[in-house]
Amino acid sequence: MTAPRTRVQRRPVHGVVLLDKPLGLSSNDALQKVKWLLRAEKAGHTGTLDPLATGVLPLCFGAATKFSALQLDAPKTYRAIARLGQTTTTADAEGAVLQERAVDAAQLTADNLATVAARFTGAIRQIPPMYSALKKDGKALYEYARAGETIERPARDIFIYGLKIAKTQDESAQPAIEIEVTCSKGTYIRTLAEDIGQALGCGAHLRSLRRTETGGLGLAQCVTLAQLEALEGDARLAHVLPADHLLQGHTPITLGAEDAARFLTGLRRRGPWADADAVAVYADQPRALLGVGHIHAGELIPDRLLSPLEIQQILEGMSRPS
Known part of the structure; x- marks a missing residue:
């Protein structure tokens, strides 16, 4: 008689794993293996590498999946x-x-x-x-x-x-x-x-x-599949980098509490900012990534936003003992 399969208890994981993809594995197979190791709920990659290719493959989890297209378009x-x-x-x-x-x-x-x-x-x-x-x-x-x-x-x-x-x-x-x-x-x-x-x-x-x-992410920052597999449970989470690792080249903008709350609802904000095609927007207290946008004529315009729940889960993960 075949024993019943143990169901993996998924959890919210937000961030990016820079994987040194091994030879012979498809990008999706690599993603699914790491997703299983992390017990992550939501995952995606940033463009495929052929099975015969190795090297840098950013794997996005949770809120970071909202920025995966930025790496897809990167040199x-x-x-x-x-x-x-x-x-x-x-x-x-x-x-x-x-x-x-x-x-x-x-x-x-x-x-x-x-x-x-x-x-x-x-x-x-x-x-x-x-x-x-x-x-x-x-x-x-x-x-x-x-x-x-x-x-x-x-x-x-x-x-x-x-x-x-x-x-x-x-x-x-x-x-x-x-x-x-x-x-x-x-x-x-x-x-x-x-x-x-x-x-x-x-x-x-x-x-x-x-x-x-x-997109500015190199082999020196990568982890191998074997290294992840050798770790126990939550120790693997140490290799999940913050989502803003995908925002290389974005200009950082920090908003106060009131402007941050309004920005998160999709409202434009005015400020003394120079025009910029790509900005990473943060809340001041507590420090948290809110999303990305662009600035035109002194107006900060939202493009992709994190949800309040995602931000809360990220902050809870940062405060959790390692």
């Missing part, structure tokens, strides 16, 4: 290894080999790699890969690709803020390049690696990918 930095001389159906190590070509060592000098990097820096256009979750007529492109169909994809505008390319070898000691790139939302690193390989005259495909930063 991201990756470190990748691409094998040269070989292209695949998926532009990465999972696909079947399409073509093999010789690698010309003369193309891999530091000067030439810098020249190629310059070609792919700044505003560029990129054709999304067939093996992607983009939709066409309600169906993901990878579904068409698995059925042997190729769908015409319009090029998309992306921005490469910084790109470095260096000669290296992959895990099998084959000729490869190391790519370090900071890019805009919507950039496919697989496609970038493939395009760089084409520019080098030999083709390439991605062998490994690691996200090292997203």
Whole structure:
């Protein structure tokens, strides 16, 4: 006879866990594991990392889920290894080999790699890969690709803020390049690696990918799944950072009690503030995040607000003995 499953008693958890996502795990699987470990009621992530990618994955809980889109739109930095001389159906190590070509060592000098990097820096256009979750007529492109169909994809505008390319070898000691790139939302690193390989005259495909930063949040602040699993119960909550860790670059504004109460109801407030597109708004006493907004012509305008219950639960959690 099968024993009945123990039902996990959920609780309100508010904040963000910066997870160093392990290899082979989908972003949603990673989220669900951490949600279970924390016994959290509400959770979401800030954009997916492929199962073959590792690195910084901000996981949002409770009130922090209201700010997850800010990280989705933020610039991201990756470190990748691409094998040269070989292209695949998926532009990465999972696909079947399409073509093999010789690698010309003369193309891999530091000067030439810098020249190629310059070609792919700044505003560029990129054709999304067939093996992607983009939709066409309600169906993901990878579904068409698995059925042997190729769908015409319009090029998309992306921005490469910084790109470095260096000669290296992959895990099998084959000729490869190391790519370090900071890019805009919507950039496919697989496609970038493939395009760089084409520019080098030999083709390439991605062998490994690691996200090292997203929106100012880096690996140094991350915790691994193994580290969380090794902790007991409430000790895991020490790795839940305040929600305003997602508000990197926001201008902080502090309101007195009366203005804070009115702001929380969605009312605009006037004050001696300079125009700002993104502000993080706090109550003075007790110090508490109220939400985010923007300032125009001296007027503070709410965009996303925490609820009074969320604020109360956050303050109670701060006062609880660790």
